Amino acid sequence: MALDKSLIVARTDLKMALKVGYVKYGLIGITAIGPIMVLATVGIIIFTAPNATELYVIMQMLGPTISPMLGLIAIIPASLIAANALVGEREQNTLEPLLCTPLTDRELLIGKVLSSFIPSIALLLGSVLVSEIGTISMFLIAGYAPMLVPDISGLFLILTAGPLMILAMNSIMILISGRVRRVYEAYQMSGATVMVFILPMILPMITLESGGIDPAAVWFSNIITILIAAALFVVTWGLAYSRFNRDRMVSLV
């Protein structure tokens, strides 16, 4: 399988998306919500905590909440780009020439998934990096020993379940592309789908208990979340690939 053809599709899609100002800045804007919320929350806690012990307990409790939130915010741009990937091509009449090229269904779909996966992952990593650097800086400024927010278990969740959820989201959007005519319909569908996809990502939050958290429970819930994300990806990709139908894509025009 020539993955390089998929990369050509992904790179060109990305180049086109980034040439449109409102897409580029819109994506950055949506993704910036995550780090802004993290930094605001952490900042308020650091500067209002009565002492270091209480601060670290509160921060530990924040972990299972903040990591899923960052992951969820990264899914939103992924769904928007993916919604545009095939339906957008159809709407602007560029789909037919693309389908006439020797791309196989698999190459085309991988290309389209990558075109939204790459920027989504870049934005997710960027938002995590900004959050970590920002919180460490605030700890140091306030005179406390720095700690990671999200913590190690949170980072593990973001870097494993995050990409899987983005891939699953992109796959489901490919599946939707064969059933809607217009981009705005795909956006509406993506909104509804994001709501469903939120559920496994908030699983770690149930490990929160009053007065502290059990690290073993956090790791256990992380593993469950990753397994759910992996299963979602396998099922959605399988459906997207097996149901992809050029005839339907063209006939829907």
Next chain:
Amino acid sequence: MDEVSISGLTKNFGDLVAVDHMELSIPAGTIFGLLGPNGAGKSTTTRLLSTLLHPTDGTAVVSGFDIIENPVQVREITGVLPEESNHTIYPSLTAYENLEYFARLYEVPKDEIHERIEELLTFMELWERKDDRAGELSTGNRQRLALCRAILHRPKVLLLDEPTSALDPIAAKRVRELILSLSQRYKQTFFINSHNLPEVQRICDRIAIIDKGKVVLHGSTRELRSKLLAKQEFRIRVVGDIGKASSVAKSMNFVEEVEEEVDSISVVIENPLENNSTLMQALLSNGIKIVEFAEEETTLEDLYLEVVKGGTA
């Protein structure tokens, strides 16, 4: 050897039969024209051949590859100019980037990509605008760019849907020249959908007329021309009694129609090559002085209209 062979090709959209058991064969190197009124099934046929649509029944073989069994191979050796192709260009990419993208997807050798793009854009007088966003180009320029995209990878078979529909006469002439030149240089086979009958008549070697998804006439342009010539209209300008000239013409069994005008009669003659001189002699022997005996120009359009309206040629 046939480059395109269509057998029993059928495509239904629900209850609508867009292409109905089509049978066609197109020899390699042919410039083939598919004519038909709107909704006749021309674009659907092109989409079936380009593997965009899956046939309901029947199949087609393009350069040895079956459109159902080997769709990727078919797409490798075909170049497609879709309907309203001026809208099928990526507007946010430059003219150059549009072609480069497709050159890579068609696996044009990397060291040839720039050269081929420059050659084509120069030929189409678009090289100066290579860095302009395609969305800023005029309709005609976008159409030319789409044509460049279709031929960039030097396909064996070109499927062109209304290739000159959005072009001014000069650009349309250049496209026709390009088609003829490519046909001569690379022996490519062209499958052209068009409403532009004079254009089809000018460049196509073979023609088929379809109506309601069925091929109603198929043959070489020469054959179709001879069908036209089997019955032809002439205008005979005479000095003297028009009524008498009309009566003489009507008395001939090979004259189908006679129409009197101010200083002439119009007649439709069967097998004119054999019968013209007989009619002339008859008129002269009846004392009618002939000033002009002129052939009324008959075009493919006449045949097309006759076939589509009458259902037979």
